[in-house]
Amino acid sequence: MFGSGHYSGFRVIKEALTGHKGWRPAWRDPEPQKSYDFIIIGGGGHGLATAYYLAKQFNQSRIAVLEKGYLGGGNVGRNTTIIRSNYLLDGNEPFYEFSLKLWEGLEQDFNFNAMVSQRGILNLYHTDAQRDAYTRRGNAMILHGADADLLDRDQVRAMYPFLNFDNARFPIKGGLAQRRGGTVRHDAVAWGYARGADQRGVDLIQNCEVTGIRTENGRVTGVDTSRGFIGAKKVGVAVAGNSSRVMAHVGMRLPIESHVLQAFVSEGLKPLIDGVITYGAGHFYVSQSDKGGLVFGGDIDGYNSYAQRGNMPVVEDVAEGGMSLMPMIGRARLLRSWGGIMDMSMDGSPIIDRTDIDGLYFNGGWCYGGFKATPASGWCFAHLLATDKPHETATAYRFDRFRKGLMIDEKGQGAQPNLH
Amino acid sequence: MIINHPILGPRDAQEFVYLGDAALIARPDGLAPGAQEAFHDYLYLRDNPAGLHRELWYHEQGDRSWLVVTRNTLTHEITQVELARDVARSLGRSK
Incomplete structure (x- = not known):
């Protein structure tokens, strides 16, 4: 060496x-x-x-x-x-x-030091059909030697009491947890x-x-x-x-199109989310960086692009997903957003x-x-x-x-x- | 992005649904020799250029017309908007 x-x-x-x-x-x-x-x-x-x-x-x-x-x-x-x-x-x-x-x-x-942090990822489900699909997914994961844990509503509430459990249209019924998942620097x-x-x-x-x-x-x-x-x-x-x-x-x-995907960081907050949460009723995922910013994102913009920036409709869509999942996110200010270019393949x-x-x-x-x-x-x-x-x-x-x-x-x- | 619709004038891109490369208008002949290979290429392969791109947008929240939009994928600037019907007819389709 x-x-x-x-x-x-x-x-x-x-x-x-x-x-x-x-x-x-x-x-x-x-x-x-x-x-x-x-x-x-x-x-x-x-x-x-x-x-x-x-x-x-x-x-x-x-x-x-x-x-x-x-x-x-x-x-x-x-x-x-x-x-x-998963x-x-x-x-x-x-x-x-x-x-x-x-x-x-x-x-x-x-x-x-890549700061590999196995803080766990939780995919929320909101309907019985989605729970069945996650049961199947969890079983597939376990059969391939991964870990998966199907949580009910009370178990999710114990982890993240601030989520919008009683959303009239998309109540949170539980989640599929992979505790070995997490984030990396x-x-x-x-x-x-x-x-x-x-x-x-x-x-x-x-x-x-x-x-x-x-x-x-x-x-x-x-x-x-x-x-x-x-x-x-x-x-x-x-x-x-x-x-x-x-x-x-x-x-x-x-068999590829290039598309732009946006991501966002809020201002630094006190420790709030200790794992990764994904919303099952919209495309929204969020974790908190060690500096305190909420790191989140959603869908790609949806049209071919090589520009490393997206447009406002998706910003709005992601913000709506966040507000629907955890309304208190509306009190945090958005610090930065950026775009990356994805190879979107045909399957x-x-x-x-x-x-x-x-x-x-x-x-x-x-x-x-x-x-x-x-x-x-x-x-x-x-x-x-x-x-x-x-x-x-x-x-x-x-x-x-x-x-x-x-x-x-x-x-x-x-x-x-x-x-x- | 604002798409300048040939009939309706400037409309927000949010009213539209994006399909992809306008080359999808030129569907291969299913009875021609080599159709299987032609359909593989038609369905799965794309030029995916960095720069000017002719692409199909559907005005779902509007008059339900299909448009061919010429847009720069490096800047998102739209330089030309045509009715897909006119483009298809100029290619000899749907006479």
Whole structure:
């Protein structure tokens, strides 16, 4: 291990006693080499995790991550930081449970404080039919080794007495709790993976936009970038939000539309919500950051967009959801809102797969659930890049599932990306 | 966003429902050779451009007309609004 060294409590004390002169930058800022064995396009959470696991878990070397802006400047820095594995379908649940298990050991693994906080997530239900659906979902989760707990109204009231239990139209009847779910300090995830990858010799190259992907006889040979041509034996694309733009370099059209999702933070409040709550009668989810701000969000805006900002109708819709769930939120002022660009896929599930071009691999279509998937996405993509075989939890995330009718459609919405 | 409806004038985008790329007007011929592949591409694949995008909006809270809106996906600026009926007829559909 080299570079920034090992972080520990002992190190903090030692540096404090020696004038903090021993700290070094957490990663290098290398010039790109002429060629690499592996190039990962996209220095976000998924790309950095891929590089990290390629080096650490699959013992590969000569790896570079190319990022057009700065590390972690995309969706890994723009989300609502929730982790969970409460999916229903066989194609999804093992993957997300694998991811949650990786979250549980992540900080020790990459030696960085990512503030992984398993404070629990609670999905509220408001009708008998919704309770039955959550019973089924909870059973599916338990069958795949995850934890799930169906709570009645009194149990929910004991946890969150301030919720609007007697809403005339949508009374709260209970909730499905996953106590291992929670939140993570999102930026620290990117930084931890970046530092861990850098320490294992991965070149993290920022301000390096990919402008073309070169192929020869159906095989990838490298990428053209704003810093010149860089050769590569294998290229992995992990640029969710901009997948269609990057894959257009090789003429590929994807089962993906880009949409904008907004998120919001209130002013800092005293401790109020100790877990994550999602509203079952509207699209609204909320948690409280360690700084005290309520972090919440709702639906995507619903039209194709690459602008990292949304419009007022969805702001109003999210605020209405919040007021309906917990009326006292109306007393808090909104501090900030922002937007991120999502790869909305045709069935609401992601893709981790080879392409028709040898040596070119794709990871995307995360819809608005990419953050919780970061560790498993990196691990499974690294597995595919290193071994040319899909990881056992990611075998369903294929391009050809649409052709074969094997969609993984959690919401049952069909091929309409803005409804997932 | 304000959509300048060709018949009704400027209307708030909230009155509309969004479907997607206006290429969906050009539904493939189900009896032509290669129809299965054509329908896969039609149903599941999108150009998803960053920049000008022609897309279908349905005026559900209004006159129930389908519109083809040309909008910049980088800025949300709307530059052209046409009746989808006119666009479809110019493509030779529904004569």
